[in-house]
Amino acid sequence: MIDALGQPQSAVVLGGTSDLAGAIVQALVRRRCRSVVLAGRDEQRLAASAATASAAGAEHVSIVRFDALDVGDAARAVDDAFAAALDAAGGVDLVLLAVGVLSREREELDPARTAEVVTATYSWPATALTRAAALLREQGYGRIVVLSSVAAMRVRRQNFVYASAKAGLDTFSVGLSEALRGTGVAVQIVRPGRVPTKMTEGLPSAPMSSTPDAVADAVVAGLESGAPVIWVPPAARWAMGLARLVPQALWRRVPG
Amino acid sequence: MPDASFAPTARLLCGWGRAGATSGLVWTPRHDDEVAELLSKADDPGIIARGLGRSYGDAAQSAGGTVVDTTLLDHVGGVDVHGEVEVGAGTSLDTLVRRTLPQGWFLPVTPGTRQVTVGGAIAADVHGKNHHADGGFARHVTAMTVATPTGVHRVSSTRDPELFWATAGGMGLTGIVTSARIRMLAVSTDRMLVDTDRFFDLDAVMTAMEEGDARYRYSVAWVDCSGSAERTRPGGRRGPKVGRAVLTRGDHAGIEHVPAPEQPRAALAAARVPRPHLRVPRHVPGGLLNRLSIAAFNEAWFRRAPARRKNELQSMWKFFYPLDGVAEWNRLYGPLGFLQYQFAVPPGRGDVVRAAIGTLSSRRIPAFLAVLKRFGPSSPGPLSFPMPGWTLALDIPIGSEGMGRCLDRLDEMVAEAGGRVYLAKDSRLRPDLVTTMYPRLEELRAVRRRVDPRGVLRSDLSRRLDLG
Ligand SMILES: Cc1cc2nc3c(=O)[nH]c(=O)nc-3n(C[C@H](O)[C@H](O)[C@H](O)COP(=O)(O)OP(=O)(O)OC[C@H]3O[C@@H](n4cnc5c(N)ncnc54)[C@H](O)[C@@H]3O)c2cc1C
Ligand SMILES: NC(=O)c1ccc[n+]([C@@H]2O[C@H](COP(=O)([O-])OP(=O)(O)OC[C@H]3O[C@@H](n4cnc5c(N)ncnc54)[C@H](OP(=O)(O)O)[C@@H]3O)[C@@H](O)[C@H]2O)c1
Numbered sequence: 185m186i187d188a189l190g191q192p193q194s195a196v197v198l199g200g201t202s203d204l205a206g207a208i209v210q211a212l213v214r215r216r217c218r219s220v221v222l223a224g225r226d227e228q229r230l231a232a233s234a235a236t237a238s239a240a241g242a243e244h245v246s247i248v249r250f251d252a253l254d255v256g257d258a259a260r261a262v263d264d265a266f267a268a269a270l271d272a273a274g275g276v277d278l279v280l281l282a283v284g285v286l287s288r289e290r291e292e293l294d295p296a297r298t299a300e301v302v303t304a305t306y307s308w309p310a311t312a313l314t315r316a317a318a319l320l321r322e323q324g325y326g327r328i329v330v331l332s333s334v335a336a337m338r339v340r341r342q343n344f345v346y347a348s349a350k351a352g353l354d355t356f357s358v359g360l361s362e363a364l365r366g367t368g369v370a371v372q373i374v375r376p377g378r379v380p381t382k383m384t385e386g387l388p389s390a391p392m393s394s395t396p397d398a399v400a401d402a403v404v405a406g407l408e409s410g411a412p413v414i415w416v417p418p419a420a421r422w423a424m425g426l427a428r429l430v431p432q433a434l435w436r437r438v439p440g
Numbered sequence: 441m442p443d444a445s446f447a448p449t450a451r452l453l454c455g456w457g458r459a460g461a462t463s464g465l466v467w468t469p470r471h472d473d474e475v476a477e478l479l480s481k482a483d484d485p486g487i488i489a490r491g492l493g494r495s496y497g498d499a500a501q502s503a504g505g506t507v508v509d510t511t512l513l514d515h516v517g518g519v520d521v522h523g524e525v526e527v528g529a530g531t532s533l534d535t536l537v538r539r540t541l542p543q544g545w546f547l548p549v550t551p552g553t554r555q556v557t558v559g560g561a562i563a564a565d566v567h568g569k570n571h572h573a574d575g576g577f578a579r580h581v582t583a584m585t586v587a588t589p590t591g592v593h594r595v596s597s598t599r600d601p602e603l604f605w606a607t608a609g610g611m612g613l614t615g616i617v618t619s620a621r622i623r624m625l626a627v628s629t630d631r632m633l634v635d636t637d638r639f640f641d642l643d644a645v646m647t648a649m650e651e652g653d654a655r656y657r658y659s660v661a662w663v664d665c666s667g668s669a670e671r672t673r674p675g676g677r678r679g680p681k682v683g684r685a686v687l688t689r690g691d692h693a694g695i696e697h698v699p700a701p702e703q704p705r706a707a708l709a710a711a712r713v714p715r716p717h718l719r720v721p722r723h724v725p726g727g728l729l730n731r732l733s734i735a736a737f738n739e740a741w742f743r744r745a746p747a748r749r750k751n752e753l754q755s756m757w758k759f760f761y762p763l764d765g766v767a768e769w770n771r772l773y774g775p776l777g778f779l780q781y782q783f784a785v786p787p788g789r790g791d792v793v794r795a796a797i798g799t800l801s802s803r804r805i806p807a808f809l810a811v812l813k814r815f816g817p818s819s820p821g822p823l824s825f826p827m828p829g830w831t832l833a834l835d836i837p838i839g840s841e842g843m844g845r846c847l848d849r850l851d852e853m854v855a856e857a858g859g860r861v862y863l864a865k866d867s868r869l870r871p872d873l874v875t876t877m878y879p880r881l882e883e884l885r886a887v888r889r890r891v892d893p894r895g896v897l898r899s900d901l902s903r904r905l906d907l908g
Pocket of ligand 1: 456488489490491492493494495496499500510529530550551552553555556557558559560561563564565566567568610611612613615616617618763864865899
């Protein structure tokens with residue numbers, strides 16, 4: 185059961201092999217979390233993430249498999265993850281959505297890649313969250329934490345396919361949060377700047393960057409305060425507020 | 441169900457702290473047999489009683505489950521010559537005292553608000569300012585009727601004492617109390633005779649309480665946690681010290697203590713129980729109560745108190761219920777809500793009280809006035825909170841940075857000292873410390889296995905802390 189400071193005892197992670205999710209799970213386990221369900225596509229990477237979560241102190245860790253390119257399978261994946269959590273912990277306190285694929289420059293010329301990025305970053309997550317929201321409503325409470333991105337706030341040439349999908353997911357999450365008011369289920373959106381993880385491997389450093397641990401600490405603190413949007417670093421909130429006012433001609437020349 | 445008009449409504453429920461709301465199906469039975477029927481049909485994820493929702497956390501709610509609102513079980517019998525009265529468990533202490541005071545009977549034990557039910561007072565075995573003298577609420581319950589999933593039992597401290605005491609402080613986890621017989625306290629006026637003393641630091645007030653509390657029926661100290669020992673003001677002057685305090689102690693006034701011209705109004709036949717005269721608006725912005733506003737309030741409050749006053753006549757309403765004048769004052773904390781941290785430690789561990797106040801003030805976590813009291817002997821209830829020694833309670837707004845970890849560390853200190861956190865106030869305790877703090881939890885579980893073998897009596901609290 186979740187507590188008044190938003191700290192879960194049971195978490196379902198969609199994108200269980202994500203580096204950011206790994207850091208967040210460790211931080212949650214240090215507080216209250218005892219049961220974790222990791223959902224992902226790759227058996228080996230899932231096993232490695234599970235081992236890390238156990239080593240951090242999680243008492244039950246289970247694994248569910250899915251492929252985010254198969255949108256039709258999203259509801260099944262969520263159902264399986266909830267069933268595993270129900271078995272281990274009697275319910276789901278927190279759903280963390282960490283699935284996503286970053287598009288790189290010049291990939292936008294490839295329609296198949298665009299479809300992949302949009303499907304794994306927007307269509308599958310939105311579908312899965314719709315199912316998760318329904319199950320949490322039935323349960324009578326719960327939190328949904330969605331890893332969005334500052335990229336969703338203002339588009340750039342370098343990763344615009346990803347950014348457009350994140351913008352869709354971010355807007356979807358704001359709407360879902362509104363739709364769930366008064367049900368006991370709450371949605372919180374995390375908007376990190378660039379973080380060194382396997383997703384951003386090989387990319388140059390950018391302004392507004394942080395670390396997986398900083399994101400994890402911000403999420404734990406955000407659960408506690410209930411902030412609808414969690415910016416990491418916090419200054420990203422003001423920077424992106426300003427960025428939206430900058431004319432495109434100037435924005436084009438801002439590094440990032 | 442026997443009657444088609446007896447139907448549930450889905451509602452979002454939270455405790456007095458207004459955080460952590462969950463949605464459940466609320467039934468409001470009008471008769472004891474409806475309670476029994478709900479219990480016999482109860483299923484996953486559980487069923488739990490709810491009184492007036494004055495517990496601060498998640499004790500009286502059950503996400504996705506059944507919540508039994510007891511407030512229509514509110515019959516009040518006549519007071520017999522021994523001062524005993526049989527009341528429905530949903531009766532509020534406010535209603536009860538309105539009925540009995542004109543005949544000279546007051547509550548034997550009262551929490552800081554009258555807006556709690558008799559069932560809630562039993563389930564938390566609530567304490568008043570007289571715990572060191574008179575024990576907890578359940579000690580004044582001579583018998584009660586407990587409906588369980590396996591049947592209805594009339595119990596007392598001699599008839600099925602295991603169920604009686606497991607229910608006293610059992611947070612609703614042994615069944616639903618439908619009615620109780622309470623031994624009231626004889627009083628002759630609605631006035632209190634009060635001594636007030638002001639202290640500039642915590643050690644002084646604690647010494648005064650250790651030495652003098654035995655001479656008074658009621659005693660409580662309000663401690664300012666917003667000061668800081670380290671802080672120096674511009675110009676090098678030291679700021680207010682941590683833990684300055686106002687101690688009020690007293691007893692009921694006899695009619696002879698009241699000046700003759702006042703006597704007709706102090707006599708109980710004329711007693712008027714006040715109603716709230718202020719109400720907090722429905723929408724209060726967050727952050728209204730922050731470190732600064734709380735410190736300013738505490739400052740004003742400390743300065744208003746007299747340095748020393750003896751035998752002052754006060755109305756019992758002001759003495760017992762300073763907060764009941766403002767309805768829904770919990771809304772002042774804004775949309776995020778707040779929590780109350782209350783713990784008890786053994787007599788020799790006043791250092792934990794000092795450390796708790798020191799920690800909160802040095803980490804700049806805004807805390808309103810803390811309430812400090814001495815407890816007398818524990819009751820036989822395995823989950824009853826009071827234990828001989830000190831108890832400290834503080835209200836803290838949710839959202840102040842680092843509060844969660846800070847309280848986790850306080851939990852550890854309290855557990856290490858052999859103390860415990862009050863479940864009726866709790867919304868965030870470290871679950872791994874429950875069995876250390878409540879070493880007799882297994883006795884409650886044994887009673888539960890007997891009266892609730894399917895384990896359907898469950899609340900969000902019991903799930904969060906694994907009490908079942
Ligand atoms: C301003 C304020 C001051 C307070 N001061 C004090 C104080 O000085 N001392 C103190 O001890 N407490 C104090 N409290 C706490 C309060 O007295 C307890 O939480 C009490 O249990 C609340 O009663 P309720 O009817 O609102 O119960 P609820 O909050 O609705 O329920 C509390 C618990 O009682 C159980 N319960 C309720 N009715 C029944 C029933 N009929 N049968 C079985 N279980 C039942 C519920 O399941 C739940 O576990 C204070 C609270 C407030 C808001
Ligand atoms: N790193 C950053 O700078 C940054 C900044 C802002 C927001 N974010 C967001 O944070 C989240 C986590 O990112 P991260 O940095 O931790 O990167 P990551 O380690 O690459 O995490 C991405 C996750 O998505 C999963 N995934 C991708 N495609 C999938 C598919 N087809 N089927 C199933 N799972 C799939 C990955 O699984 P595999 O392990 O199997 O690949 C991985 O678990 C993402 O939503 C990302 O957009 C990241």
